[in-house]
Amino acid sequence: MILAFIGTAGSGKTTLTAEFGKYLSENGYRVAYVNLDTGVKRLPYTPNLDVREKVTAWSLMDEGLGPNGAIVKSYDILAEYTGEYAEKIRELEKESDYVLIDTPGQMETFLFHEFGVELMEAFPDALGVYLFSPEVLRKPSDFCFAVFFGLMIDLRLGITTVPALNKVDTVKDLGGIRKYLDDIDYLTARLKLEPSTQGLLAYKLCSALPELAPPTRVLYLSAKTGEGFEDLETVAYEHYCTCGDLT
Amino acid sequence: MILAFIGTAGSGKTTLTAEFGKYLSENGYRVAYVNLDTGVKRLPYTPNLDVREKVTAWSLMDEGLGPNGAIVKSYDILAEYTGEYAEKIRELEKESDYVLIDTPGQMETFLFHEFGVELMEAFPDALGVYLFSPEVLRKPSDFCFAVFFGLMIDLRLGITTVPALNKVDTVKDLGGIRKYLDDIDYLTARLKLEPSTQGLLAYKLCSALPELAPPTRVLYLSAKTGEGFEDLETVAYEHYCTCGDLT
Numbered sequence: 001m002i003l004a005f006i007g008t009a010g011s012g013k014t015t016l017t018a019e020f021g022k023y024l025s026e027n028g029y030r031v032a033y034v035n036l037d038t039g040v041k042r043l044p045y046t047p048n049l050d051v052r053e054k055v056t057a058w059s060l061m062d063e064g065l066g067p068n069g070a071i072v073k074s075y076d077i078l079a080e081y082t083g084e085y086a087e088k089i090r091e092l093e094k095e096s097d098y099v100l101i102d103t104p105g106q107m108e109t110f111l112f113h114e115f116g117v118e119l120m121e122a123f124p125d126a127l128g129v130y131l132f133s134p135e136v137l138r139k140p141s142d143f144c145f146a147v148f149f150g151l152m153i154d155l156r157l158g159i160t161t162v163p164a165l166n167k168v169d170t171v172k173d174l175g176g177i178r179k180y181l182d183d184i185d186y187l188t189a190r191l192k193l194e195p196s197t198q199g200l201l202a203y204k205l206c207s208a209l210p211e212l213a214p215p216t217r218v219l220y221l222s223a224k225t226g227e228g229f230e231d232l233e234t235v236a237y238e239h240y241c242t243c244g245d246l247t
Numbered sequence: 248m249i250l251a252f253i254g255t256a257g258s259g260k261t262t263l264t265a266e267f268g269k270y271l272s273e274n275g276y277r278v279a280y281v282n283l284d285t286g287v288k289r290l291p292y293t294p295n296l297d298v299r300e301k302v303t304a305w306s307l308m309d310e311g312l313g314p315n316g317a318i319v320k321s322y323d324i325l326a327e328y329t330g331e332y333a334e335k336i337r338e339l340e341k342e343s344d345y346v347l348i349d350t351p352g353q354m355e356t357f358l359f360h361e362f363g364v365e366l367m368e369a370f371p372d373a374l375g376v377y378l379f380s381p382e383v384l385r386k387p388s389d390f391c392f393a394v395f396f397g398l399m400i401d402l403r404l405g406i407t408t409v410p411a412l413n414k415v416d417t418v419k420d421l422g423g424i425r426k427y428l429d430d431i432d433y434l435t436a437r438l439k440l441e442p443s444t445q446g447l448l449a450y451k452l453c454s455a456l457p458e459l460a461p462p463t464r465v466l467y468l469s470a471k472t473g474e475g476f477e478d479l480e481t482v483a484y485e486h487y488c489t490c491g492d493l494t
Contacts, residue, residue: 008316008355018314041313043370067286067314068256068352094298105315105352112383124443136359145403152399154451156392160447196371198405201460202410205402208455 001240002093002123004101006110007131012166012223016131017102018044018221020232024098027233032092035102036110036119039067043102046159049088071109077114086122090230098236102125102131111156120157127239128153128161129219129232134171140190141202143180148205151213164219166176168227174220181218184209249340249370251348253357253400254378257472259413263378265291266470267479271345274480275323279339281348283366287312290349296335298325312428318356324360333369345431345483348373358403367404374486375400375408376466376479382420387437388449390427395452398460406447411466414418415474422468426467449454 003020005013009040014037022045035047039057043050055077060070078085092099103110110116120126130150136142150163165181168174180187184206191203209216219235221228250267252260261284268278268395270294281492282294286304290297302324324326325332328476339346350357357363367373377397383389397410415421427434438450458461466482 009253010360011355012320013272016319027386037315039314061308061314066352067308067318068284071314071353072257106256106318106355108355112255112379114385117385122287124445132359135361138361138364141405145399148399151448151452152392153319153450155388155445158388158443160444182291196405197407198371198402199280201398201402204459205398212451212455217422 001099001234002089002099002101002126003236004103004120004126004128004159004184005131006103006107006128006161008107008133008164008172009105011107011131012131013105013131014040015044016104016166016221017100017221019226020229021045021098021100023229024233029097030095032096032099034089034092034099036101036103037105038078039105042180045102046094047102049085050068051085054081056080062229063117071104071106072113075104075109075113075115078125078214079113079118082115082118082122086119089119089123111153115159124158125240126159127236128157128159130161130163131166132163134165134177138164140180140187140194141198143187144191144202144206145176147184147209147216147218150216151209154213160239162219163216164221164228166221166223168220169222169224169231178220184216248344249336249346249348249373250407250483251367251373251375252378253354254413255349255354255380256352258354258378258380260352261287261349261380262291262470263413263468264347266473267360267476268292268345268347270473271480272474273335276344277342279343279346281336281339281346283348283350283363284352285325286303286318286352294349295339296332298332301325301328318351318353319360320402322351322356322360322362326365328362328458329362329365329369334381336370339372346368358400358408359411364404367406371387371405372484373406375404377408377410378413378468379410380414381424384424386414387427387434387441388445389432390424391438391449391453392463394428394431394456394463397463398456407486409466410463411468411475411479413470415467416469416471425467431463 032048058072153162188206280297281296304317401408433455
């Protein structure tokens with residue numbers, strides 16, 4: 001089965017890929033790692049497939065591009081090899097129990113670039129794990145944003161995506177956060193009290209959520225402590241089971 | 248009035264900021280420019296306020312960070328000066344008819360980082376212009392994604408955001424695109440024919456759109472030809488008029 005870790009730069013994709021892979025290996029699974037980040041310097045895992053073999057953001061910066069331009073350009077170059085990468089990932093899928101895909105450092109180069117979109121079109125059964133950091137959650141409407149963003153990834157890439165709060169080891173009041181994320185009705189009721197137009201939009205979006213998508217289970221993960229790894233394994237198993245793709 | 252151009256790297260924010268600013272100046276308005284991109288090398292306008300005076304992504308890369316890490320770190324540093332920047336923008340607003348904000352190269356460093364979120368909290372009346380490129384629109388569900396993404400920005404930053412297809416000069420069949428973007432009912436009907444789960448999600452999201460947000464008018468812009476500049480000016484005017492903030 002294929003798991004794609006998706007999230008903004010700094011959301012912890014790479015560390016989680018390494019640690020969850022280690023966990024799976026220790027539990028007897030065959031794990032393959034795919035790095036899609038052209039801008040990463042060091043990886044804490046040994047990739048079976050690594051786009052940096054083709055191009056790095058650095059080499060393009062050496063040619064005079066700024067960091068933003070270099071990152072985009074690197075995926076322009078990779079886009080010509082999307083079919084080749086899809087084929088290689090398919091081979092890894094055959095040889096492994098899990099293929100863990102560590103997506104580009106900047107989430108938008110995956111969601112908005114044809115490379116990411118076309119690559120994932122080849123794997124409609126993959127499970128997306130949308131990682132967001134606790135810092136994103138500053139006010140009630142942000143909880144709505146986080147859950148909805150998972151749905152946006154689903155819409156864009158065509159893969160079932162589960163939102164996952166990462167780095168929970170850094171959170172003081174996880175109970176307070178879970179009260180919102182685990183119970184969309186509670187969150188909706190809370191948002192109803194917000195007087196701002198932002199609060200009103202969040203209220204409407206959250207109210208519509210149950211009709212828009214099947215009940216969303218949020219995961220709580222920590223690469224540091226291993227918290228939530230069993231849950232993630234279960235969710236991945238259930239996803240593939242339901243699809244009838246469990247081999 | 249404050250206009251913030253928001254979009255992924257390569258969506259044309261900087262060029263549009265320059266050209267729309269020029270257009271406004273030529274029409275007699277006093278225009279101020281704000282650059283929030285720590286990674287841009289050359290600007291086609293002279294900024295009245297420029298975050299690169301404080302920090303650049305390069306200087307951090309020289310210290311050993313990769314491009315993704317350097318970009319994030321630069322906004323970590325800027326986050327300590329959010330109040331100062333808000334104050335300076337407020338001053339520019341007093342002296343000018345238009346303040347054009349050219350947001351970070353990578354959209355996610357604006358939407359997910361406290362610097363962007365807290366800065367825009369200081370300007371709830373600003374108008375966001377969400378720029379997306381024609382390449383994003385590959386299949387019907389992508390049109391839904393584009394419109395919904397504008398709503399996500401609204402939800403996150405708390406500012407009214409109008410979606411704008413940029414670089415329309417590069418589009419061959421603009422009529423075909425407008426048929427979807429100008430008529431959400433037509434798009435919804437089209438999505439109903441999609442057999443995939445992705446299509447179903449897009450259909451549900453588009454169906455819900457009229458209840459979630461006021462009718463969304465999409466802009467069609469080109470920095471190259473000046474197409475849509477009058478429309479953008481009108482939308483900005485109407486936005487401030489409705490808010491009662493037109494001075």
